[in-house]
Amino acid sequence: MGDTLTKVKITTAFEGKPNARALKTYVDNGGYAGLKKAFTMQPGQIIDEVKAAGLRGRGGAGFPTGMKWSFVPKDDKGPKYIICNNDESEPGTFKDRYIVECNPHMILEGMIIAGFAIGANKGYIYTRYDFFEEIKWLETAIREAYDAGFLGDNILGTGFKFDIDHYAGAGAYICGEETGLLSSLEGKKGQPKLKPPFPAISGYLHRPTIVNNTETLAAVPWIINHGAAAHKTMGTEKSPGTKLFCLSGRVKRPGVYELPLGYPIEKLINEDAGGMLPGYTIKACIPGGSSAPILTAEELKGLTLDYEAITAKGSMLGSGAIMIIDDSMSMVELLKVTVDFYHHESCGQCTPCREGTGWLANIMTGIMAGEGKKEDLQRMFEISRNMEGKTICALSDAAAMPTKSIVTKFGAEIADFIERGKRA
Amino acid sequence: MSETVTFKLNGKDVTVPKGTTVMEAARRENVDIPHFCWHPGLSVAGVCRFCMVKVEGRPKLEIACNLQATNGMDVKTDTDEAKSAHKWALEFHLINHPLDCPICDQAGECGLQDYYMSVGKYQSQMTRPKVLKPKMLDVGRDLVLDTERCILCSRCVRFEEEVTKTGALGIFDRGDRAIIGTYPGEKIEHNYQTNLVDICPVGAFTSRDFRFKQRVWFLKDKPAVCPGCSTGCSVDVYGKPETRSYFRLKPRKGEANGHWMCDKGRHMYSHLNQDVRLRTALTTDAQGRRKDTNFAGAIEDLGKRIAAVNPATDVALLVSAQHTSEEYKSLFDFFVGELGIKKVFQWREPTEKIDAFDGLLYRGDHNANTRGLLNALKEAGLAANLKNEFDAAASSAAKVVIAITPEVPTTFPSFEQQLEHLRELDFVSFWTLAGSVADNKKTKHAIPMKGFPEKKGTFINHEGKAGKLDSPFPCPVADGRDLTEIVAALKQWRHSHGSR
Amino acid sequence: MSEHNHNTKSNDPAPAFTPALRKQIEGFLTRYETKRSAILPALHAIQDELGWIADEHVEILDKEFGLHRVQVREALTFYSAYRQKKPRQFNIQFCNNIVCCMLGANDVIGKIKGHIKKFEEKGKESPFSVEGVPCMCVCDGAPAMLVNKDRHLNVTKENIDSILEKYASLKSGV
The missing domain is CATH 1.20.1440.230 (NADH-ubiquinone oxidoreductase 51kDa subunit, iron-sulphur binding domain)
Incomplete structure (x- = not known):
């Protein structure tokens, strides 16, 4: 059991730093060290490390990331793909946007490491089209990474080739679903693909493909850098690490909070966010984006923010979007x-x-x-x-x-x- | 030889080749799993979510169409959970369906109706206004599209992508606003469009040709082989025996054609209806007066004319390649074997491109039995090539010419012109289905024939494979006979009149 | 919720492709693993450059760039980003999902509509149009809206007028 109260900033580490998004800021503060370390490891070791870290998909489903990576056929020498699902669209969620705002290089580094781990040489970042500013930041970061040799044909002299391109969605929630995203990336309507086969076997253009959420990929460099054990010191046993929680509604300080999984929800609302605005009380709470079953105010008592605890209450942690519904809402x-x-x-x-x-x-x-x-x-x-x-x-x-x-x-x-x- | 798996289907052990889906296995076992989007000739879409089955040990129901059977799998199609899923899937399909069965051609062969009776029978809970969509769209020569009846199973879209590879249909917009259609203002042009009507499990695509003609439950279908070209597609002919009329052809799964047939083939019923057929035999007396007669009268007239000449030199036979091999055998056994005639010619279409092929089914040889005819000619010791054509007949100075016309005049653009040509000869006996043959005053003798759905026999297709006709409809024309019957009657006449 | 209507077509004449737009689309054709992936970026480029996407544009994508018209139209009508009619100068996409709704989005939308109506009553066309859209994923700044590509947060009944005025004053300069 890790620490569920001490706040450690991983994916929001660059929050508030001057020139936060610049490559130089990133590198000066230990950026791309995880990639360098990854290059000293065997691809299989990287997958094992992510597995051991207990990292779970942060997009909503909570599927173990290392396990997902391990489904990619190792003996397949053809093209494989890493896709960053940055199509943030679950109502109530605004964390992936925030990671891009804090520092997009973390996402690129996570993708390159993932690519090296599964033997992919191409990655796409798929972002909802109306993140106009954020897309520019990502494209700038991609250019910077090419210029600095973190992307391209021979990354840091290792001979490993990895390219990243950006692709914008066009207004469809369903493209946040990984196979809907792949259909969209293929230029089709964003309709999810029939499974099996799963994308790790047959995804983008019927090739092995890993689709990971932005927050998931952004956590990867830290894990490789600090090791699985360090990751497991945070959060609960089954939900290790930190998670971004998007708190919205009539609280005093709505926003993105990076918290260890297992953090008490009441503490988040009442202490971190400063409680409700005067004159409003909590009527209900949607804890994981609008797809999550609603909880009554009563059900929030003693609730902790981890996959298991929220599931036990009949709802789900989902994307970490916590919408506080106050008594003004019908x-x-x-x-x-x-x-x-x-x-x-x-x-x-x-x-x-x-x-x-x-x-x-x-x-x-x-x-x-x-x-x-x-x-x-x-x-x-x-x-x-x-x-x-x-x-x-x-x-x-x-x-x-x-x-x-x-x-x-x-x-x-x-x-x-x-x-x-x-x-x- | 190939690897197999054994699994349980409703408690019964079933062994199938590895890779077989539960849907395919169930069909082999005659277990009906309700489905709309799955079609044996198309890729798996898995979108109608109707074919839910229970797999023991799995938390959720699975769709049978995308579920490969594996060893030891225990599949049940009839648990309460599965049955409830089927009922609800049907309800979801029907909430926005217009339920206009009384004016819908699909009624009687509609998946929605059939499944309502087999797995539905619920009281609908839908009490709100329905989603309205465009109707009566003209999207092709033989296609009328009603997007409100459409259940968005995507079979038609997949057919366009996978079979004809024309990609003319798309599903536009999304959610329950989604609409099947062509690009605005465009129509489906190809020769396979009526297959869309067949594969549409509901009444969204209906056939312009068949529209409002007949309720399907009055029709009887019998298997046959399409006479439209040398591919020899397996078909079902739909007729109404009470009125001796025909309404349509549909493909039946067969080796030559898979699941499909072409639109040209679809029309291989229109030459069979009484309005265009030769309904009585025709003779001309010594004074040159034409008169209708019965079959016996026509045989007697022809018998006399043959008896009056030396058949070996004075009788010529002009044969088209649209009749069965059995008929050709009796024809040549008699005329060549018994009468010793030498002048046997083929009625071919001069403009035909015999080797043409559209890549799917339709071939340039618009005769169902060219191979059968050539085989029969060869067996009779005659020249068996395609060169031995009609013009030779005209110049053969025969006193009696028997012209066995193509059954389907529409496949021979020069049909009428050839008839003109033949009528110039001294005496021609036309054996034909086509009423137009006797319409011309110059025609002296004609015997009505049976059409392909009215006889038994074999067509040999372009690759030498036999297609069987074996469940005949009653012939709409009382005096209609096939070649074997006509020959037998002639033979009988000659025997009873002492000539051999 | 959304007033996005894909089937509403414009009678406005389709603006012609500029050479820059053509070049951009050509770039998309070879940028991805398959040509078909160019459909979404090409439609975005057309809309960015010309404001909306006309049937004629789809036909050009087919005939001149080899993108199948049925496939292009499927994408065009599936995704809500694409417009099939000429927009007004300032198109407002106002989030009316849960949090924005709770914080008064519908009141603000009502106010914008009233603003537009005032123009219409005078027989003029408002430079604004407004549509409700799904969650824009900036809920900590609810209610949120986009005016063309500008994101505005914490938009209220109180501050909407000044925002609209600012855009309206830009109008003469454009």
């Missing part, structure tokens, strides 16, 4: 916004998701228009239940889970609204 409106979002973003290929998200949104439109029916709550629950676990990707589940939790935990408020709406 749960009918929250549900409407949530189902509208998934309806808008469903890619449309799998029937239960395409039709289910539309159906939920359609029912909510009716409720908002005063045409709601008492049985709508149960119906929405049933629709959601039957959207879960039935589709190629998790967007259907992402729509179903919050819906189920909202109609369950705040059913009375919605039922009351339906009743009043009818009378009005």
